[in-house]
């Protein structure tokens with residue numbers, strides 16, 4: 001029966017599998033948890049399968065890897081080999097991020113994007129999370 005899934009579809013499925021439970025994500029989750037918030041993880045029914053969803057507050061926290069989401073920091077940037085491939089791929093990711101953000105905002109979700117590099121500044125990160133979650 002697996003043959004019923006075409007190669008194209010299979011690659012689509014593969015592409016949609018994001019690395020879950022990455023270190024940055026687990027850390028952010030534990031911080032929010034300690035603050036006493038309840039949340040859901042990787043909600044597939046929402047655009048882009050957001051990482052952390054707080055349904056009661058209608059808030060979403062995305063934990064983005066700097067490379068994959070083309071952050072404007074030192075960790076990001078296009079690899080030297082296969083430049084054209086990476087350029088296309090990262091541009092597509094970026095475009096999808098923007099589309100998802102717009103869709104979520106139209107659905108009246110409030111979204112906070114946490115970048116992987118922010119984990120190096122825990123006090124700053126905690127402040128951002130606290131501010132976002134306390135804000136009504």
Ligand SMILES: [Zn+2]
Pocket residue numbers: 066071072073074075076115116117118
């Ligand atoms: Zn970054």
